[in-house]
Amino acid sequence: MYKQNQKPSDESARRSRGASRGNEKKQARYIPWRRLLVLTTVCALAGSLLWFWPALMKWVNQPIARVEVRSTFNYLERGDVEKQLAPWLENRFFYLDLEEMRRVVLEMPWVREASLRREWPNTLVVRLEERKPIARWQDDGLIDVDGEVFRPGLLDVFSKLPKLAGPEDRSQDVMQQYLxxxxxxxxLGVAVRELRLSTTDSWWLKVDHVDVNLGRDRRMERLQRFIRLYHSRLDDRWQDVRRVDLRYLNGASVAWKQL
Known part of the structure; x- marks a missing residue:
């Protein structure tokens, strides 16, 4: 019985090995053409892109051919702005350092705010906000409504503006007090022509042609005292007044022009 059972088992094994070798031959003959085609296409595209990349980048990343400077141009000169930006315009479109260019433009005395942006393919757009001078500062500068001091150079055309003075780090305080x-x-129909803050925090102003000394403390209270004095004693003789001193506790002294 044992030998009879052994023969069929050997025969089954031979058949199994034969079938396995047949499957191996079929697998060996199978070639993944679809994968090969996709891989070949990807390699071809990658090679083409590498080949044409320098020419493509040269076309996309063009030199700057146009600069648009947009501002009110009350005090700024377009040519001065372009001159400041000229060293950076040698770079191509995508290589422009907009932050550094903005910093350089903001260093121009008349520029309060600036923004720069690219417009493809070859344009740089510059938007500028000019400073608005409210008064002269000391003898060599101007001050804007924000209390920022700037020095644009020639000040002859601003000679009719009021004049403010004080420590440089107190310019905003001086501007706010002037306003x-x-x-x-x-x-009253009069105007502040000058205002000065001393290093001891004492306030002095010129109202029209008259020197007015407010001192250090209670300056708004003392200015109200000046207004009452103007209505009661000074209005009719305003042109004859030379100086008003309000540093007294409850009064004031008036100096008159000599006739």
Whole structure:
């Protein structure tokens, strides 16, 4: 019985090995043409891209051929702005350092704010906000409504602006005080022509042609005292007044022009 059972088992094994060798031959003959085609196409595209990349980048990344400077140009000169930007315009479109260019433009005295952007293929757009001078500062500068001091050079055309003075780091305080004083005395029909803050925090102003000394403390209270004095004693003889000193506790002294 044992030998009879052994023969069929050997025969089955031979058949199994034969079938396995047949499958191996079929697998060996199978070639993944679709994968090969995709891989070949990808390699061809990659090679073409590498070949044409320098020419493509040269076409996309063009030199700057046009600069548009947009501003009100009340005080700025377009040519001065372009001159400041000229060293950076040698770079191509995508190589422009916009942050550095903005920093350089903001160093121009008349520029309050600036923004720069690219317009493909070859344009740089520059938007500028000019400073608006409110007064002269010291003898060599101007000050804007934000209290920022700037020095544009020639100041002859601004000789009629009021003059402010004080420590440089207190310029915003001086500007704010000037605006407050001006608003208070404007109904009198007179104007603040000069305002000065001393190093001891004492305030002095020139109202029209008259020197007005407010001192250090309670300056708005003392200015109200000046207004009352103007209405009661000074209005009719305003042209004869030379100086008003309000540093007293409850009064004021008036110096008159000599006739």
């Amino acid at each position: 407050a004083f001006s608003q208070v005395i404007r109904p």
